[in-house]
Amino acid sequence: MKLDIVTPERSLVSTEIESVQIPGRAGYMGILPLHAPLVSELAPGTIEYCAVGRPADRPERLAVSWGYVEVLPQQVSVLAETAEKAAEIDVPRAESARKRAEERIRTAGKDVDLDRAMASLARSVARLQAAKK
Numbered sequence: 001m002k003l004d005i006v007t008p009e010r011s012l013v014s015t016e017i018e019s020v021q022i023p024g025r026a027g028y029m030g031i032l033p034l035h036a037p038l039v040s041e042l043a044p045g046t047i048e049y050c051a052v053g054r055p056a057d058r059p060e061r062l063a064v065s066w067g068y069v070e071v072l073p074q075q076v077s078v079l080a081e082t083a084e085k086a087a088e089i090d091v092p093r094a095e096s097a098r099k100r101a102e103e104r105i106r107t108a109g110k111d112v113d114l115d116r117a118m119a120s121l122a123r124s125v126a127r128l129q130a131a132k133k
Helices: 091-106 114-132
Strands: 002-006 011-024 027-031 038-042 045-051 060-064 067-072 075-080 083-085
Touching: 011 060, 011 075, 027 067, 045 114, 060 114, 091 114
Parallel strands: 002 075
Antiparallel strands: 002 011, 011 027, 011 038, 011 045, 038 067, 045 060, 060 083, 067 075
16 A cells, blocks of 8 residues: 655655554544545644554654545545654654643633644644654
8 A cells, every 4th residue: 555645845755555543633543455435634643654564563653733634445645734754853842842832721811822722732742742652
């Protein structure tokens, strides 16, 4: 099965895989070859995939924010607003972003956009999860 992950800025992944887990709006989806076709909105989270020939206990990881995924029987296409490979993530920066978002949520007043703070927290947590696994 082929996996393609792209953002508006670049193509991150284009490889043959055995399986992939994707954070959908309704929860994580496990995709195997010959999966039924579907289209779903992405949620902030971690994409994990097992490339052909790579040990199943050592999946590749990426953090994604928002976007869409299209699943066909032999093709998975991810169109993400942002995506970062685990090795590219600046962990101290992500940790700092998480703390800032938590503080904004904790002290939410009328000048704080709570939805934006919650989205920022979800993105930073996804980045930390991808980097630390």
